[in-house]
Amino acid sequence: MTRPTMLPEAATGKMPDAAGRFGQYGGRYVPETLTRALDQLTDEYQRAVQDPSFGAALDELFRDFVGRPSPLYHARRLSQQCGGAQIWFKREDVNHTGAHKINNTLGQALLTMRMGKQRVIAETGAGQHGVATATACAHFGLPCVVYMGEEDVRRQAPNVFSMRLLGAEVRPVTSGSRTLRDAINEAMRDWMASVETTHYILGSVVGPHPFPRIVRDFQSVIGREARQQCLDRLQRLPDTIVACVGGGSNAAGMFFPFIEDREVELVGVEAGGRSDRPGDHAASLSFGSPGVLHGSFSYVMQDEDGQTSDVHSLSAGLDYPGVGPEHSYWKDTGRVRYVPCRDDAVLDAFDQVARSEGILPALETAHALAKAMEIAAGRPKDQMILVCLSGRGDKDAAEIARLRSAAK
Amino acid sequence: MPFVTAGDPDLDFTAAVLQELQSRGCHLCELGIPYSDPIADGPVIQASYTRALDRKTRLADILQMTSRTAPTLSMPVVSMVSYTIIYRRGLAQYVAAAKAAGIAGAIVPDLPVAEASQLAEICRREDFSLIQLVAPTTPRERAVRIAESSTGFLYYVSVAGITGERTELPPDLVDNVAWLRTRTQLPICIGFGISQPEHVKRLAPVADGLIVGSAIVRRIAEAGCRPRDQVLAEIGAYATELLNALQT
Numbered sequence A: 001m002t003r004p005t006m007l008p009e010a011a012t013g014k015m016p017d018a019a020g021r022f023g024q025y026g027g028r029y030v031p032e033t034l035t036r037a038l039d040q041l042t043d044e045y046q047r048a049v050q051d052p053s054f055g056a057a058l059d060e061l062f063r064d065f066v067g068r069p070s071p072l073y074h075a076r077r078l079s080q081q082c083g084g085a086q087i088w089f090k091r092e093d094v095n096h097t098g099a100h101k102i103n104n105t106l107g108q109a110l111l112t113m114r115m116g117k118q119r120v121i122a123e124t125g126a127g128q129h130g131v132a133t134a135t136a137c138a139h140f141g142l143p144c145v146v147y148m149g150e151e152d153v154r155r156q157a158p159n160v161f162s163m164r165l166l167g168a169e170v171r172p173v174t175s176g177s178r179t180l181r182d183a184i185n186e187a188m189r190d191w192m193a194s195v196e197t198t199h200y201i202l203g204s205v206v207g208p209h210p211f212p213r214i215v216r217d218f219q220s221v222i223g224r225e226a227r228q229q230c231l232d233r234l235q236r237l238p239d240t241i242v243a244c245v246g247g248g249s250n251a252a253g254m255f256f257p258f259i260e261d262r263e264v265e266l267v268g269v270e271a272g273g274r275s276d277r278p279g280d281h282a283a284s285l286s287f288g289s290p291g292v293l294h295g296s297f298s299y300v301m302q303d304e305d306g307q308t309s310d311v312h313s314l315s316a317g318l319d320y321p322g323v324g325p326e327h328s329y330w331k332d333t334g335r336v337r338y339v340p341c342r343d344d345a346v347l348d349a350f351d352q353v354a355r356s357e358g359i360l361p362a363l364e365t366a367h368a369l370a371k372a373m374e375i376a377a378g379r380p381k382d383q384m385i386l387v388c389l390s391g392r393g394d395k396d397a398a399e400i401a402r403l404r405s406a407a408k
Numbered sequence B: 001m002p003f004v005t006a007g008d009p010d011l012d013f014t015a016a017v018l019q020e021l022q023s024r025g026c027h028l029c030e031l032g033i034p035y036s037d038p039i040a041d042g043p044v045i046q047a048s049y050t051r052a053l054d055r056k057t058r059l060a061d062i063l064q065m066t067s068r069t070a071p072t073l074s075m076p077v078v079s080m081v082s083y084t085i086i087y088r089r090g091l092a093q094y095v096a097a098a099k100a101a102g103i104a105g106a107i108v109p110d111l112p113v114a115e116a117s118q119l120a121e122i123c124r125r126e127d128f129s130l131i132q133l134v135a136p137t138t139p140r141e142r143a144v145r146i147a148e149s150s151t152g153f154l155y156y157v158s159v160a161g162i163t164g165e166r167t168e169l170p171p172d173l174v175d176n177v178a179w180l181r182t183r184t185q186l187p188i189c190i191g192f193g194i195s196q197p198e199h200v201k202r203l204a205p206v207a208d209g210l211i212v213g214s215a216i217v218r219r220i221a222e223a224g225c226r227p228r229d230q231v232l233a234e235i236g237a238y239a240t241e242l243l244n245a246l247q248t
């Protein structure tokens, strides 16, 4: 019997430990009411990993429903324009629903069914995770409620329509900053009351144990495929890999299979926003400090009292004051370098990639692209830089037009 | 046992409410330290936290208020505080500062026992209560373990869900608390959803204390737009109504 390909040895490996710790980060800081559901999820995931039929079901969905493996693409014109290293894209934007998020929602939807839960809730920022959750739920016939900050409902309107068309109920969240952070709060509150019958499909490598681990494992199909594709086609590994970091799921999925490849440089790009001043960016790893948010101990943007700070990013998917605990661990150990990227550079990168490659990237992804282009420019032509093209930018077209006309 | 958000609408009024509740014969008061992202709280308490934070209520100001007010009270005051805030201040520093300010303990709603050992150790050393919570979703063996590690009292969360007034409480609540009663010496206090004299009458026989939050916070919210003495008197009258129900 062959091992299911989606769950590698490493996914059952030593990080995180049984308490959900990546070094000192992670853990489970949630109300007692949720403890049993999190234990249940941990146990069910453990069983699923050992059950070949689970891996086989997910593999089939990945192939026939998502369209995996996603292509490895050489961005020749972009590389030429940058005048340095060769830039390659791992094309998560061509997945069904247009982003990496579907890898995680299908996995968690399967777990939902295994646990016998009959309802799904989710939060969303950019709407990509919401659409991916609504899609997985439609596929399995599960009712689905998506919490979304009011500000994000406005700036990611196309995804709100899609979710509703897929049969999900979108509940706008009007508390706090009306963005991703508040959407997670509201989803957690729903879960407090519905935990016996409902699974919360969390959309990034954040939140209480076991979410950071489960989401990372489901997303690590990205890095596993990319690694094999590089070896098959180029007989080598990339010199540098770049991914954007909101909560950090596409980055974790891309980086994880390369963590032991010490010679591969890993770069995570956070939302640098308008400036380095507090409130003008959403770069928790670059400017934050360790603390607790949404159930895990990790870098977070907060004031001296521990109140969560307001953050800013022009991209809804990165507009979040926290980050996954494993990234905090990778930062402290130096395995991954995290850098911020400003809004204006993001918009420039978006334009350049659109026109030179015929690909509209998501604004989140454009953060990684901007950094990758900058890095490529300073490197020799025989080097290879791999970017996780986490999602497509159709959802952002109207918002970009609005930002442009406002800037005039 | 009332719950009051510190700094809503301002700390002077919080101090006045504490005094009023004490004069009505309340046995203990929970002081909510406002937090920006309270996952266990419903709209009423969330809104009170937001009002307090909008007025830039800082932890240091709250502790100053309690150090002035607590010595005038005979009922103990315990803080209801997110672990985020305790961690930020420093575990030992928080306990020392709160204790110096006349606070007797902490209820930390987002710190399950598995994560609590470090704080529990400090609290034990400082003779500062660390009140643990049991939820309706807690399996029975686990509830017993939680009771063993709790100090001061045990907080029994009446409903799976967030804070907020409810008309109906779970039918098995009384039985569940009565069962736990046979397994622990610790006082058991029930909270979440309690707001009516009928609730008090039903739960009083099995509980050592009943915690009333949103119903009081909702009344305090009126102090933003109505004469304060009037609001204060109404809060007092409400406390008396519930305390009377306790006697019957």
Ligand SMILES: Cc1ncc(COP(=O)(O)O)c(C=O)c1O
Pocket: A099, A100, A125, A126, A127, A128, A129, A203, A204, A205, A244, A245, A246, A247, A248, A249, A250, A251, A316, A317, A318, A362, A364, A365, A390, A391, A392
């Ligand atoms: C295309 C795309 N990339 C990246 C992100 C950021 O999330 P994460 O850091 O979890 O990958 C999002 C989030 O909505 C997204 O839609």
